[in-house]
Amino acid sequence: MGGNVMKNQSIFKSKMFYIAIGLIVLLLFVDILLGTKSSEGIQIMNGYAFTALGSATFQFLSMLKIVPPIFLLIGLLDVWVPRETMIKLMGEGSGVKGVLIAFFLGTMTAGPLIAAFPVAAIMLKKGARYANVLFFLMIWASAKLPIVFFQATTLGLKYTVVTNLTLILVYLAGTAAIEKALSKEEKSKIYALAEQV
Numbered sequence: 001m002g003g004n005v006m007k008n009q010s011i012f013k014s015k016m017f018y019i020a021i022g023l024i025v026l027l028l029f030v031d032i033l034l035g036t037k038s039s040e041g042i043q044i045m046n047g048y049a050f051t052a053l054g055s056a057t058f059q060f061l062s063m064l065k066i067v068p069p070i071f072l073l074i075g076l077l078d079v080w081v082p083r084e085t086m087i088k089l090m091g092e093g094s095g096v097k098g099v100l101i102a103f104f105l106g107t108m109t110a111g112p113l114i115a116a117f118p119v120a121a122i123m124l125k126k127g128a129r130y131a132n133v134l135f136f137l138m139i140w141a142s143a144k145l146p147i148v149f150f151q152a153t154t155l156g157l158k159y160t161v162v163t164n165l166t167l168i169l170v171y172l173a174g175t176a177a178i179e180k181a182l183s184k185e186e187k188s189k190i191y192a193l194a195e196q197v
Contacts, residue, residue: 077119086123094129098128099132105140108145115139117136122194124194134178143164
């Protein structure tokens with residue numbers, strides 16, 4: 001925890017951080033100036049910067065509705081699920097049961113993929129198998145129930161079934177291949193990074 005605080009403090013000491021902020025402000029200013037030179041007359045609000053700011057504000061407010069429950073879930077997972085239980089359910093010897101649990105957790109969640117990474121880090125910290133955690137992330141990204149229902153209603157049931165079954169098979173093969181390609185040292189580094197979360 002102390003390492004993360006130190007990293008955050010060192011960001012504010014970096015010259016590149018302030019240069020990046022300055023460039024963003026400069027680009028915003030240039031966009032406002034270019035936005036005023038329209039054929040209809042001077043109208044500041046037609047710049048792309050304001051469109052982007054409006055979109056970013058909407059996305060930020062949407063994230064505020066999703067992120068607190070995700071962090072609550074992460075906290076409960078960290079406190080309530082003992083390491084032994086996670087190893088038993090999703091660890092190296094879990095087999096098909098671990099894959100099914102990863103699939104269930106991935107499909108039943110809501111929110112953007114970025115919210116899945118802290119959950120995955122807690123799973124790794126608790127001793128879940130690396131392939132199961134990867135499978136969980138892939139399912140979260142593409143086969144959540146809201147996405148599946150949207151596909152079924154807009155693209156048809158047959159398309160949805162064929163696409164998702166294909167994705168699941170590819171994900172299973174891919175996660176197994178990735179896990180096999182990693183050396184023990186690489187896996188231990190990944191687990192050590194998860195321990196720092």
